[in-house]
Amino acid sequence: MFFFGLPSGHNCIKPTLLNTVYYxxxxxxxxxxxxxxxxxxxxxxxxxxxIANLICTNSGTEQEAKDVYQEAVIAFYEKVQQPQFVLTxxxxxxxxxxxxxxxxxxxxxxxxxxxxxxxxESFLEIEEEMTDIHEKEKRYxxxxxxxxxxxxxxxxxxxxxxxxxxxxxxxxxxxxxxxADNAKNQKYKCLQRLKKLFFEEHKEK
Amino acid sequence: xxxxxxxIDLLDKYxxxxxxAEEAAAVDQRLNTxxxxxxxxxxxxxxxxxxxxxxxxxxxxxxxxxxxxxxENPVRILVQEKSMPARAAKNxxxxxxxxxxxxxxxxxxTFFITRSLKNEQSAxxxxxxxxxxxxxxxxxxxxxxIDKEKKEKKSPGNYAGTGFLIxxxxxxxxxxxVVKEYDSVYIENEKYGSLxxxxxxxxxxNDVSILKIEGVEQxxxxxxxxxxxxxxxxxxxxxxxxxxxxDVVFGAGSISAMTGYKGNLNAYQVSxxxxxxxxGGPLFNSKGDLVGIISGIQTETAGVAFAxxxxxxxxxxxxxxxxxxxNPPTLSKQNTMRNAxxxxxxxxxxxxxxxxxxxKN
Numbered sequence: 001m002f003f004f005g006l007p008s009g010h011n012c013i014k015p016t017l018l019n020t021v022y023y024x025x026x027x028x029x030x031x032x033x034x035x036x037x038x039x040x041x042x043x044x045x046x047x048x049x050x051i052a053n054l055i056c057t058n059s060g061t062e063q064e065a066k067d068v069y070q071e072a073v074i075a076f077y078e079k080v081q082q083p084q085f086v087l088t089x090x091x092x093x094x095x096x097x098x099x100x101x102x103x104x105x106x107x108x109x110x111x112x113x114x115x116x117x118x119x120x121e122s123f124l125e126i127e128e129e130m131t132d133i134h135e136k137e138k139r140y141x142x143x144x145x146x147x148x149x150x151x152x153x154x155x156x157x158x159x160x161x162x163x164x165x166x167x168x169x170x171x172x173x174x175x176x177x178x179x180a181d182n183a184k185n186q187k188y189k190c191l192q193r194l195k196k197l198f199f200e201e202h203k204e205k
Numbered sequence: 206x207x208x209x210x211x212x213i214d215l216l217d218k219y220x221x222x223x224x225x226a227e228e229a230a231a232v233d234q235r236l237n238t239x240x241x242x243x244x245x246x247x248x249x250x251x252x253x254x255x256x257x258x259x260x261x262x263x264x265x266x267x268x269x270x271x272x273x274x275x276x277e278n279p280v281r282i283l284v285q286e287k288s289m290p291a292r293a294a295k296n297x298x299x300x301x302x303x304x305x306x307x308x309x310x311x312x313x314x315t316f317f318i319t320r321s322l323k324n325e326q327s328a329x330x331x332x333x334x335x336x337x338x339x340x341x342x343x344x345x346x347x348x349x350x351i352d353k354e355k356k357e358k359k360s361p362g363n364y365a366g367t368g369f370l371i372x373x374x375x376x377x378x379x380x381x382x383v384v385k386e387y388d389s390v391y392i393e394n395e396k397y398g399s400l401x402x403x404x405x406x407x408x409x410x411n412d413v414s415i416l417k418i419e420g421v422e423q424x425x426x427x428x429x430x431x432x433x434x435x436x437x438x439x440x441x442x443x444x445x446x447x448x449x450x451x452d453v454v455f456g457a458g459s460i461s462a463m464t465g466y467k468g469n470l471n472a473y474q475v476s477x478x479x480x481x482x483x484x485g486g487p488l489f490n491s492k493g494d495l496v497g498i499i500s501g502i503q504t505e506t507a508g509v510a511f512a513x514x515x516x517x518x519x520x521x522x523x524x525x526x527x528x529x530x531x532n533p534p535t536l537s538k539q540n541t542m543r544n545a546x547x548x549x550x551x552x553x554x555x556x557x558x559x560x561x562x563x564x565k566n
Contacts, residue, residue, distance in 0.1 A: 040265075041272040048276055070269045074262060143259040162253050163260045165221070188210045195252055 025091045032080045044073055047092055051099045060103065068106065072098040075133045101130050146198040154190035161187055216249055363565045367447040367486035367499070368392055368416060370557040371522065372534035373428055375421035378518060379485030379561050380500050381407050381414045390416065392559035394453070402561075406527055411471055411517045412500050415527060415534070416561075428537035429553050430493050432522075433515045437473070437496045439463055443512075445477050445499055446551065447486030448560035455551055456483075458510075460496075465511040466503060472511045473497055479510045485561060488512045492543040493550040 031039035048069055055065035072095050079085055147155055153175055160166040160174070172183030218224045219232050236243050366383030370376070377392065384390055384404050393399040402416040418424075437443070437460055445456045458477035465472025475488065479499055488497035497512030527533055542550050 037268050040268055041275070044269055044272040045276055048273070066273060070266065070273075073269060074265050077265060139255060140259055140262050143255045147256075147259065158256070159260070161217075162256055184214070185210070188213060191213065191252075195248065198252060198255065199248075 025087060028091065029080055029085075029087050032077060035081075040073075040077060043091065044069075047095050050092070050096060054096070054099060055103055058103065059107070064103075064106070068099050068102045069095070071102055071133070071137065075136065078136065097126050098129070098133065101126060102133070105134075142201045143198060146194060146201045149197050150190070150194050154186075154193060157183070157187050158190050158194060213249070216246060220250070220253065364563040365448060365482055366484040366561045366563070367482065368559050368561040369446075369485075369487040369495075369554075370424075370428060370559075371415075371432065371495075371518070372536055373426055374423050374532055374535050375418040376405070376534040377402070377416050377418070377559065378498065379414055379416060380498060380513075381409050381412045382500075383485050383561055384414050384416070384563055385409070386565050387563045389564045391562045391564070392416070392418065393562060394556070394559045396556045397559070399562075400559075405530070406521070406524060408521045408524075411521060412513055413498065413518055413521045415521065422532060427541070428557065429541045430489065430495055430557075431537055431540050432495045432519055433490070434519060436463070436514060436516055437490060441496075442491050443475055443477060443488050443496060444490075444547070444551070445479065445483065445486050445488050446554055446558045447479065447483035447499065448558075449480035449482035451560075453555055453558060453560075454483075461509075465513075466501065469511075471517045472500065472513050475499075475510050475512050476508050477510055477512075478508070483510075487554070487558060489550075489554065491547075492540060493545065493554065494540055494543075 028039055028043050032043070048065075051069040051072075052062055052065040055068060056062060060068075075098060076091065076094060150158075157171055157175060160171050161168070166174075168180045168184050168187070171187070172178075172180045175183065175186075177183040177186065215224070215228075215232065219229060224232070236246060364383060364386075366379055368377045368379035368383075371378050384407070387404065390402045390404060391399050392402050400421075401419045403419055405415045405417045407414040439460055439462070441460045443458060443460055446453055447456070448454070456477045456479060458475055460473050461476045462474035464470055465474060473488075473496075475497070477488070477499070479486075479502060483499045484501070486499040487495050488499055490496050495518075496515050498515075498518060499510065499512050501511050503509040503511070521527075522534055522536070542553055545553070
């Protein structure tokens, strides 16, 4: 793979600490691994102008640039969290390549564009990466749609229990159930509904 | 068939690690043996994983949207960082290293960019002194032919601006920045040819300089215009003459604001088309009276130029340094072209407007 993954067979120059550009990127990666929001924000701000320029000079708007760029940054963030992650090229190069591909795809979907954006560097070996990114985006959309259809108070109960790790007693109090068992019962029904909606959405894809 | 409520409870406890060792072992046992149960449990765990995945992405979106707001509205950075200390504090020390690096890089690069601007003023406000050398290069081909005919042609000087007569006894005015670095100054126009001038007095704060034509005690003329003693009005139509090139150029516009660059009370903002070389040129109203001196433009905005007010010029002239001269400037008291047509006014004004050539070794 070209950008990330196993260090063997990549085209990028191996990063060394002598290389200041890489040194800076390594620092960002190390901080993002620790889930630093500040680092993520700095990274985001650093490269947005480049992507805005890419999209806006290729029949896109700034809003579309924002959407595409956020998707790429999220993909990068998730990539960095993987234990086997190794930085094998500049973050900037990665973001540019991913955004370019995402934008080409959107343009194709909109049928607004039939040509191609000039390649300034070789992005040929990003296929696997793109497949992975598209797959994750689908997963995100599937669950988001299911949750949207689930509605309240079900969504909050489920989230409080599974994501915010609240106990059924606390949840029961919060939503005004007379006892924890009633709350538990409600949570069970909500979960079954969400499951049904989720797998429906999943099949539609 | 779905999992029973009790089974869900059990699995939730299993995930959260709330089961005793025996209970957990029992669940493991069943997962290993009961394939139907395993499939359903798999679905349940997938759901939970997907919920967590979706939630994590949502949180990332929040952070990225905040970052985006900071790009669009940099002022909010301060407000936001103050209001979220709890979340940011954790990784603050290490990340401040990154922030510091970014800051240093931008400060250093800004420093170099600013230095390369050469002259000390802000990039936004550009003085309209013309760098003759630059223009001359581009005109080389045209000049080559002329040069053959007139070998004695004078050097065009290092800088050029515009100036105009303020009194019949040989005083003229221009912008201070036109003549601030000089060894000798010559003025030139169609009617009078080239004359040597000396800088008598400069007021850098108001960007005004007073020059005197050397060896001239009295020109045989009466100036047809006066210098306006009061400020002109917003939207008043104004005109200028200047030397952005070797020929005199006329421009028209109006007073667009009563203050100049960054609210400078001593200048107007005018919508007159001006170019490097126009500095020091007269700005006159429909009666032909002088209301200002062209001084600069705002580089980031098209059609914004500034002119020093004539009231400021009058104050400079009244300055004691000039009053104490044996032959102080005698200002004209009467406008003799107030009812003339524009064309006629410009024709008369033209004779009193000069190209100011500044030579510096």
